[in-house]
Amino acid sequence: MNEKKEVYIKIKGRVQGIGFRRWAVSKAEEIGEISGWVTNAVDGSVEIRMSGPEKNLDEMILACHKGPMFARVDKVEFVVGRISSFLPPVTEGVFRRV
Numbered sequence: 001m002n003e004k005k006e007v008y009i010k011i012k013g014r015v016q017g018i019g020f021r022r023w024a025v026s027k028a029e030e031i032g033e034i035s036g037w038v039t040n041a042v043d044g045s046v047e048i049r050m051s052g053p054e055k056n057l058d059e060m061i062l063a064c065h066k067g068p069m070f071a072r073v074d075k076v077e078f079v080v081g082r083i084s085s086f087l088p089p090v091t092e093g094v095f096r097r098v
Contacts, residue, residue, distance in 0.1 A: 006051040006090065008083060011064050013074035015046045021097040024048060028095035031056050031063075036090045039098045042075035049083070051090050 011020070024038040028050065032059065036050030048064065050057060067073045088098050 003054065004051055004052045005057055006049070006056055007061070008047070008049045008079040009061065009064065010041065010077045010079055011046045011067065011073055011075075012044075012047070012077070013067075014070075014072040015067060016040050016044055018070040019044050019068050022069055024064070025095055025097060027063050028060060029048075031059050034060055034095055035092050036095050037088055037098045038095075047079070049087065049090060050095065051092075 005031040015094065021038045021040065024046070028034040028036070034050050036048060036052075038046060038048045041047050048060075052060075059074065065076055067071055
């Protein structure tokens, strides 16, 4: 069974200003069946909220531990709990920068 899951992660390190969001969109499209968004956070991290088959999400999370060529990923954290209503929803079939 290929049940859909949803995760919200925060990537910390040198991850802004080096194409991380563009890379994330490209990586999600390459893996396939991942919906969601990626954004720069005010604390200097990058946040990704995504849904899709667990196997695809695992592949994306593993890729985020490395990131694009000029990134330095220090930590990938899972954000748990209630998602703020100010954050955009996940639109099925779309992975985008916000």
